[in-house]
Structures are given as structure tokens and as C-alpha cells.
Amino acid sequence: MNELMTARSLTTRPVVTLGGDAVAHVKDTVCDAAATRITGFTLTGRGLPTGPLKEALPWSAVYSLGHDAVMVQGRRALVSAAAMTAHQQTVRARVLGARLLTEAGTEVGTVLDAVVEGGTGGRVVGFRVAASRGFAPGPTRHRRRVYVPRGGTVEVAGRTLVVSGEAVRHVADDLSGFGALVGGVPGGWRESLP
Amino acid sequence: MLFSEVRGLPVVLPGRGGPIGRVTSLTVDVAAARVSHVRLRAGRFRRERVLPRDAVDTFGPGAVRAHSPAPPGQAPPRRDLLGHRILTDTGNEQGTVLDVAFDPATGRLLALFTSHGEVPPTRLLGLGDHALVVRAA
Known part of the structure; x- marks a missing residue:
């Protein structure tokens, strides 16, 4: 199992070629419609007077997603940003703030972040959720933050994500606990991903 | 020999009396995994000069002995390996x-x-x- 990281922590991570040059910084992560895997990154330039770049980085050009940098083969890996975000949305627009329900209709909570797998896989393995009171009771002042595995299938309807009740039976309080949870979940859900 | 030992050594040419400068850093060709150039500076406010490694006869002890002055030509970008x-x-x-x-x-x-x-x-x-x-x- 590769290292797990949250999608929001990828923002500002440098994009570095194998030659050692930093070409850009990650602005946001782009995922597919069902939040199955990362399909690319939008970028900002380096240095101070920069804004969003017109280029983006497709996942197929990523050599490895690491803890400190996104490695690419070379500067030619970048493609036009408009082409990539035409049919796909960034994680920020797609899943952040969405309601998470189970198939049975139980409200799990509000999605704060997506948890992705580093390395070459780029799978979305779960969500960080501000749990609703019924799902995970916590202190009265604020809602408990838990990590919820994604499970095999996620149905997306507008701003609502529906996961299977089986997947959210176990949750974790931190990312390291979540790694153990996802690595040890029995069943064939890992193989069932495309 | 270590990079930190070479840094600061005077560079001497056979014909000249004094050193032509002191080594500031060594440039490395990473693909070939060898030292490609020696960068040296004659004084604190003087421009840095680049000497290809072929022009250097011996490194140390006490000095870097070269047999030809720095040829005018394009220098590789300055990237000091130490501290990188x-x-x-x-x-x-x-x-x-x-x-x-x-x-x-x-x-x-x-x-x-x-x-x-x-x-x-x-x-x-x-x-x-x-x-x-x-x-x-």
C-alpha cells in the first residue's frame, strides 16, 4: 500500500521533472465523475507574480506522486488546462462540501477532503468527513472528523455521494489509522476498481 | 578526495607567479557521474570563471594545478551539489x-x-x- 494523503495537502506541492527542475505547483486535484481516481492536476506557476497556469498535468504523465513532490518525466508532460477541465471538475468543486449518505439513507456527514493514494496508482480511497451527530457522536461543540473508506462503488447525484453501508461500518480518526483500516478491509473491493 | 576539501584551494598555472583564483565549487555532469568543470573566482567582487576539468592536471594537496587558462565559452549553469x-x-x-x-x-x-x-x-x-x-x- 502506498502512502495515503489528503487531496487538499497536494495543493502547493511542487511539480518536479526527473531532471530536478521544478516547473509548477499543484493548484488543485482533478478527479473523475464518480471520484474513483485522480485524473490530473491544475497548476499555478512558481515564484511570486503568478496565477493559475494555462497548462495542466494529466495523471498519465505523472511519474510518481510523492510526499514532497509530484514527479514528471519532463516539461512536455503538461497539457492545456481547458481541455482537461472541460468534462471533469476539481476535487474542490466536486466533492468538498458534499453530503455523504449510505445506501440505506443514513447520513454520514459532510465531505471535508478526499484521501488519495500516492505512488503511481492515484486512487481515491476514502473521504475525510465531518460526521453527523447520528453517525459518530462527539463533543457537543463541534462535529467529529472521521476518515471513511470509499468502498467499491460511489453514486454521485448532484452534491450528494452515496456509499455502501458496509464500507462505512469502520471509520478511523487519523490518516495512519485509516491506512491500516483500508489495507485490512476484507473483500474484493480493491480488485473491483477499474 | 572530497568536494569540501577542494573548495577554497588556490588554482595555479605553470607560467604565472601567483594563483589565478580560488575554487568556489565543482560542477558535476550527473548523467556521466563525473566532475565536468571547476569554478573559480579571483576575488570577492570578481566574476566567476569556469575551467573545464580537462584543463586541470592535479587536485591538491594545497592547490589545484591547471595547464591552460579558462577558455571563453558558454559555461554550464551554476548548481552547487553541496547543500542541494x-x-x-x-x-x-x-x-x-x-x-x-x-x-x-x-x-x-x-x-x-x-x-x-x-x-x-x-x-x-x-x-x-x-x-x-x-x-x-
Whole structure:
């Protein structure tokens, strides 16, 4: 199992070629419609007077997603940003703030972040959720933050994500606990991903 | 010999009396894993000059002996290996370069000493403005 990281922590991570040059910084992560895997990154330039770049980085050009940098083969890996975000949305627009329900209709909570797998896989393995009171009771002042595995299938309807009740039976309080949870979940859900 | 030992040594030419400058850094050709150029400076406010390694006869002790002055030509970009950040090709940081051992006769790199242990020069992939990229062990 590769290292797990949250999608929001990828923002500002440098994009570095194998030659050692930093070409850009990650602005946001782009995922597919069902939040199955990362399909690319939008970028900002380096240095101070920069804004969003017109280029983006497709996942197929990523050599490895690491803890400190996104490695690419070379500067030619970048493609036009408009082409990539035409049919796909960034994680920020797609899943952040969405309601998470189970198939049975139980409200799990509000999605704060997506948890992705580093390395070459780029799978979305779960969500960080501000749990609703019924799902995970916590202190009265604020809602408990838990990590919820994604499970095999996620149905997306507008701003609502529906996961299977089986997947959210176990949750974790931190990312390291979540790694153990996802690595040890029995069943064939890992193989069932495309 | 170590990079830190060479830095600051005077560079002498056979015909001249005094040294023509002191070594500021060594430039490395990462693909070939060898020292390609010697950078030197005659004074604090003088411009840096670049000497190809072929023009150098011996490194140390006490001085770098060269047989021809720096030829005018395009110099490779200045990238000091010492203190450079190290990234693996998987995208994880592995500390910084503390020192580099090289063979003074051929210029071949022998080992990189980093804050995370020793790295053999066969694992080097590229040296850029952000980091030195090495193959993950």
C-alpha cells in the first residue's frame, strides 16, 4: 500500500521533472465523475507574480506522486488546462462540501477532503468527513472528523455521494489509522476498481 | 578526495607567479557521474570563471594545478551539489547533500554523503534548480 494523503495537502506541492527542475505547483486535484481516481492536476506557476497556469498535468504523465513532490518525466508532460477541465471538475468543486449518505439513507456527514493514494496508482480511497451527530457522536461543540473508506462503488447525484453501508461500518480518526483500516478491509473491493 | 576539501584551494598555472583564483565549487555532469568543470573566482567582487576539468592536471594537496587558462565559452549553469536538496524519483525528500567524494585523477564521482546516509553515484538521475533526483533504493 502506498502512502495515503489528503487531496487538499497536494495543493502547493511542487511539480518536479526527473531532471530536478521544478516547473509548477499543484493548484488543485482533478478527479473523475464518480471520484474513483485522480485524473490530473491544475497548476499555478512558481515564484511570486503568478496565477493559475494555462497548462495542466494529466495523471498519465505523472511519474510518481510523492510526499514532497509530484514527479514528471519532463516539461512536455503538461497539457492545456481547458481541455482537461472541460468534462471533469476539481476535487474542490466536486466533492468538498458534499453530503455523504449510505445506501440505506443514513447520513454520514459532510465531505471535508478526499484521501488519495500516492505512488503511481492515484486512487481515491476514502473521504475525510465531518460526521453527523447520528453517525459518530462527539463533543457537543463541534462535529467529529472521521476518515471513511470509499468502498467499491460511489453514486454521485448532484452534491450528494452515496456509499455502501458496509464500507462505512469502520471509520478511523487519523490518516495512519485509516491506512491500516483500508489495507485490512476484507473483500474484493480493491480488485473491483477499474 | 572530497568536494569540501577542494573548495577554497588556490588554482595555479605553470607560467604565472601567483594563483589565478580560488575554487568556489565543482560542477558535476550527473548523467556521466563525473566532475565536468571547476569554478573559480579571483576575488570577492570578481566574476566567476569556469575551467573545464580537462584543463586541470592535479587536485591538491594545497592547490589545484591547471595547464591552460579558462577558455571563453558558454559555461554550464551554476548548481552547487553541496547543500542541494535530494528527491527520490518517487517524490520523497531524502535530506541534503553534505559532501561528495570523487577520484581526483579521472573526476569520477565515488559516493555522495547525504544527511540520510550514503548514496552511490549510479543512482543519480538529474540535477536541477529544485533538487537532485536519485533513484529510490
